[in-house]
Amino acid sequence: MNYIQPRPSSIVAALYTVRDLGVDLAILHGPSGCSFKHARLLEEDGLRVLTTSLADNEFIFGGQQVLEDVLRYAEKEFKPERIAVVGTCVSMIIGEDMEAAIIDSGIETPAIAVDIHAGFRENIDGVIAALEPAAEAGWIDEDELERQKGLLKAANEVERKRGAAYKPYVQPSRGDLKHVVAGSLVESACSGRKGIAILNAKKETAYMFADVLIALHERCPDADITYVVNLENRGLPKIRRDAETILSGIRSAGIDPVLCGALDEYGANGDRIGEIINEIKPDFALIAGVPHAIPPEYLEGIEVFSVTNGPRQVEPLKEFGHDHVVVEIDLHPKTLGVREIVPSEFGDTIRSI
Template sequence: MPVRFMHPRPSSIVAALYTARDLEVEVAILHGPSGCSFKHARLLEEDGMRVLTTALADNEFIFGGQKPLESVLRYAVDQFAPGRMAVIGTCVSMIIGEDLTAAIDSAGITTPTIAVDIHAGFAENIAGVLATLEAAKGAGWITEEELARQHRLMGKANEIEKIRGAASQEYIEPSRGDLKHVAAQRLVECANSGAKGVAILNAKKETAYMFADELIALHDASPGADITYIANLDNRGLPKVRADAQRIRDGMASRGVKPELIGALDEYGATGDALGARIREIAPLFALIAGVPHAIPPEYTNGIECFSVTNGPRQVAPLHAIGHEHVLVEIDLHPRTMGVCDIVESEFGAVIRSIAR
């Protein structure tokens, strides 16, 4: 019987919002109550995308909300003159049967705008990603090939979460991870011992702005160490994803780290075997893996002392279970990587640097 989650999981509505941002949508309109996806809507505004709401209330639950949506669409165009917009559905708009496309057509606007029919009742949050991309393909914003690529990547990301991630158990106790100063001390000892090591960035999209700092900090602490640096910063993906990868590559290079490239920022779930094969070629005694460490199957890391950095408190136990000895959590990572254009210092990176002084 499939695992039924008993801890909170990401919402498909929120996934749709983030995907709209990656498509360079400048205004997203949530067609639902004002509190729907409140936290992430605020975070996304830090990243430059305006998020408006139709603020549906109990009377619209009965009589429908098309007129309020048309009004908000016109307001968005007049107020912000966006190049692209997206209307994102919610549970309420789905239940009352709102026709988002009809509202866009009736609003009298000319701004390119997609309608994303979505709600939070899907078993997998990737439904929100794919619904947004399907609408984008229909509007000519992405190609059929990119849509097929994204379907494959979302499937792989979902698979690793079910096998080795936060969706692998009914309930996972959240944890802040191991003590950072103890792990940092041991990592610097490994690097300075002459042992061969590998430092891998395999991060999801904008989270790489902080996870990259872990690799830079290790280089700062042990610049002459025998460490191979690898990062998923290839130039593929949706517009914002490609732009972020370029900025992070440039930021790492300016700080003295020029990693081998394996995968792109949206391929974090599909890079496991390629990274594993490279690990076997290098044959390291220790590994620093930042971002989505559980994407790498454990057969590639068995016998290696792993220092794994995640931003998921519910990822600590699954990583320990597959043999990662040191698991660190960057608990405030996501809010600190919204709206940034350069690498952000991480807590573990700061501790590594303090150890090396």
Template sequence: MHYIQPRPSSIVAALYTARDLGVDVAILHGPSGCSFKHARLLEEDGLRVVTTSLSDNEFIFGGQPILEDLLRYAEETFTPYRMAVIGTCVSMIIGEDMQAAIDASGISTPTIPMDIHAGFSENIDGVIAALEPAARAGWISEEELARQQVLLAGANQVEKLRGAASKRYIEPERGDLKHIAATDLLSLARSGKKGMAVMNAKKETAYMFIDALLALHEVAPDADITYLVNLDDRGLPKVRADAERILTEAKERGLPITILGSLDEYGIIGDAIGEAICARNPDYLLIVGVPHAVESRYTEGVEVFSITNGPRQVAPLRELGHQHVMVEIDLHPKTLGVRSIVESEFGAVLRSL
């Protein structure tokens, strides 16, 4: 499909994957402004991002000497555990051999090249460009690489079928007013009806998405609600560490949890969640994170409250039949660099009631 709305960048996807792999320093081999916003945000999450700042001269004569010099500088200055050199449109167009620059630099820090640019229609190409050299370097196993490829394909399919990539253009919306939806949800929880609350969150976004479940349990502790979360211990290093922190804190705060899937399996566990919903047969359902992973056939006859962080996901969720759709604006920036659960707007509204 030829999209006319902005889509995620494969370069940015490679940056995030480098972070998940335990990379300390990522070198963007391109102009200083390339992926600036996300590079700045990722520095809040412990990934130091530097750039070769290629300009007109390097566009013509090449930037390998600059890259070699920056590799040596980064090793000496930051003493990193791992480094990654991430390509850009410029490095691709001028044909830079980033592995040759790594070899010629003389550094001893384990470093891999991620040959990627922004000319891909799917951002998962950036993830694969990061994972394949990581597997060759022994940072992850071939089994984990194969697993990640399955997960990426599943997540991509969900977005194309029922998500923000399902149409050429989707009007962004802010969703329902949270205080109205929260009032309706609390009324159902206190009515004695049977409920279910599900978190199917993507990676670090779970630090905030789980707060909606915590808030619901706090304001209606005796309600007949089953809580299901994707916090299993699988995935890349940072993903597993995040899941462990969130799970530990949620249990300490008294949330009765059933675990289904991991934080990187949000795109492939829709059927498993759907089967759990059917087995529970709730009167109402709260589902947060990636609600559209669950097909509408699993939620027929159920009053659904869904929370996403994507304004372009509101319309597709309404098409799935969700009666209450809310958006946690700026959720992703608020969950970068955190190591404990972050209060959500919806959670705060629930608690205020």
């Protein structure tokens, strides 16, 4: 697919992946402004991000010495447990050998070099670029590496078929009015209709999407609703910790959910969730996180309430038959660095009905 709308950067994808691998200090080898926004956001989540701040002089003569100096400084000042050196377009163009810089710096901290730049159409290339050296370093095994590659392929396929990449340009939208959708949802749940409430969320976004399910349970505690969540204990270190924390919060709210998939399996989880839907035969479904992962044939004849954090996800969800679509704006920044379920706007709207 050739996109004519902005897409996630493979450099940023690499940064998020090293965070999930347990890296607590990353060095961006490039200009100081590269991936600035996400670097700052990730610092809220416990990943310290430094930069070699390459400028025009290094663009010509190379920046390996600068990288070595920053590596030594990082080890001395911050005493990290793991370091990742993440490439940029500049380091790629000038042909920097980041692995050699790690060796020549003399640091003792376990470190990997992630050779990546922004010139990939798919951001999953950044994820793979981080996972492969992590496997070589023994941070993950080969089985987990292959598992991750399979999940990335599945997630990409979902985006191409029914997500924000289903056509070259998707018009962003704020979705339906939350108080109107919340009213319809509460009426469905409290009127005796059979329902299913699904959390199929991507990684840390589940900290807020889970609140939508909790809010529905609080508002309609005796409703005939089966709760299904993708919180099985699999994946990279941070993913497993987040799943355990969120599941504990859901159970503390009085919900005993069906476990279906892990937090990194959101894109490959559609058929498994679909089979549960077929078994239950609900009248309505609430889907929070990545609703478009569920193939539309499983949702035929069901009133669907979907909650996403992507303004460009509204149009495809509507096109594929979702009756109500609401958007949690700025969800991702609000779920970085948190260690407990956080309130959602739609969840609070449900509570207010």
